[in-house]
Amino acid sequence: MSLRHAALGLLSEGPASGYDLMKLFEVSLSNTWPATQSQLYAELGKLADAGLVDVVAEGPRGRKEYAITPEGLTELRRWITDVEPARATRSDMLLRVFFLAQISPERARGYLHRQAELSGKEAERLEGVRGFVESGTDNLSVYGRIALEYGLRISRAQQEWAEWAEEQIR
Amino acid sequence: MSLRHAALGLLSEGPASGYDLMKLFEVSLSNTWPATQSQLYAELGKLADAGLVDVVAEGPRGRKEYAITPEGLTELRRWITDVEPARATRSDMLLRVFFLAQISPERARGYLHRQAELSGKEAERLEGVRGFVESGTDNLSVYGRIALEYGLRISRAQQEWAEWAEEQIR
DNA sequence: CATTGCATGTAACGCGTTACATGATTAT
DNA sequence: ATAATCATGTAACGCGTTACATGCAATG
Structure with a gap:
């Protein structure tokens, strides 16, 4: 039920079309909450039906510009403060660890070594993104940088x- | 497509019924890969159809004991070594951070404060689990402890x- | 004999992914 | 002209969740 709130959140910064939101997703939420175009368009339709957003303008090529309604803003705030974030995090990377006894110790160490590398690369990638978004004083940039820091620390x-795990295997 | 491999992985340690596997899930994989009973029974059926597991015994109350087949073991190993773990991790906890400008700074700090507390409690809980699984020399226990260490570090x-984030908000 | 535990399944619904389909407008 | 970009949607399929349904066997 969170794509709904992701869309509401982006619209809380100003009106936008589905197409605009899709681009916004790519540069901001994509690492935190990936979404596909199909999904987003469908969700905007549902949000409009629920009265949480309105179509405020129609442009060329059937463009529909959506704006968040007061009800939508209330719902967004309610979700932020009153709904407990889900704890369950699935990780198929970690799931494999449970079964490493099924491959040779060499391969098991190789697996963990590769994961260390991938995490390192991910951290470097995020450092790069940080350089890119250092300026930017809009809300999404300010809080996006806090989210980015999360990604960096976790990576x-x-x-x-x-x-460490690689060394545990003998 | 990972519940399939979670089930294969557990069966690689020995034959078990759906019911047994469900209990095993609860004490081992539940933090990494939650699964419901419905899902597991359905998946066992599909695995049997695919020839990756066999029904090796039938007991009282319609109990069916499953064992992994050589093909199943091959598939498990292939999945561990040849399939790249998914990178995308959705976090609705982090998603909310992007939209904290929509609530007051006090509330925003409150939100982050609460998340810090929850993570701290989760870490403590995992410390407790660690005390509980310290012995145990079977594969699942040995690698489970490595997975547990992951949870602890991430928490x-x-x-x-x-x-840190709470302090960033003024 | 009643409760607890063992044991398996089905049905409905929503979210997410992939692929497909269509067409208008702008820039070169 | 034609290619790139803008722009919206539909359809099929799979995974995950929740709720429901059923019944046997062991324990006290």
């Missing part, structure tokens, strides 16, 4: 864990 | 991030 922690 | 990192 580094994951890398260190994988390096 | 601590998350806690520290949330504490």
Whole structure:
């Protein structure tokens, strides 16, 4: 039920079309909450039906510009403050760890080594993104940088864990 | 497509019924890959159709004991070594961060404070689990402890991030 | 004999992914 | 002209959740 709130959240910064939102997703939420175009268009339709957004303008090529309604803003705030974030995080990377006894110790170490590398690369990638979004004083940029810091810290922690884990296997 | 491999992985340690597997899930994989009873029974049926597991015994109350087949073991190993783990991790906790400008700074700090607390509690809970599974020399216990260490490190990192983030908001 | 535990399944619904389908407008 | 970009949608399929349905066997 969170794509709904992701869309509401982006619209809380100003009106936009589905197409605009899709681009916004790519540069902001994509690492936190990936969404596909199909999904987004469908969700905008449902949001409009529910009265949480309105179509405020229609442009060329059938463009529909959506704006959040007062009810939508209320719902967004309610979701932020009153709904407990889900705890369950599925990780197929970690799931494999449980079954490493089924492959040779060499391969198992190889697996963990590769995960350490991937996490390291991910951290570097995020450092790059940080350089790119350093300016930007709009809400999404300001809080996006806080979210980015999260990604960085988690990636580094994951890398260190994988390096540690690799050494545990003898 | 990972519940399939979770089931294969558990069966690689020995034959078990759906009911047994469900209990095993609860004490081992539940933090990494939650699964419901419906889902598991359905998946066992599909695995049997695909020849990756066999029904090796039928007991009282319609109990069916499943065992992994050589093909199943091959598939499990292929999945571990040849299939790249998914990178995308959705986090509705982090998604909310992007939209914190929509609530007051006090509330925003409150949100982050609460997340720090929750992560701290989660870390403590995992410390407790660690005390509980310290012995245990079977594969699942050995690798489960490595997975547990992951959860611990990530929880601590998350806690520290949330504490840091709270201070960023003025 | 009643409760608890063992044991398996079905049905409905929503979210997410992939692929497909269509067409208008702008820039070169 | 034609290619790139803008722009919206539909359809099929799979995974995951929740709720429901059923019944046997062991324990006290």
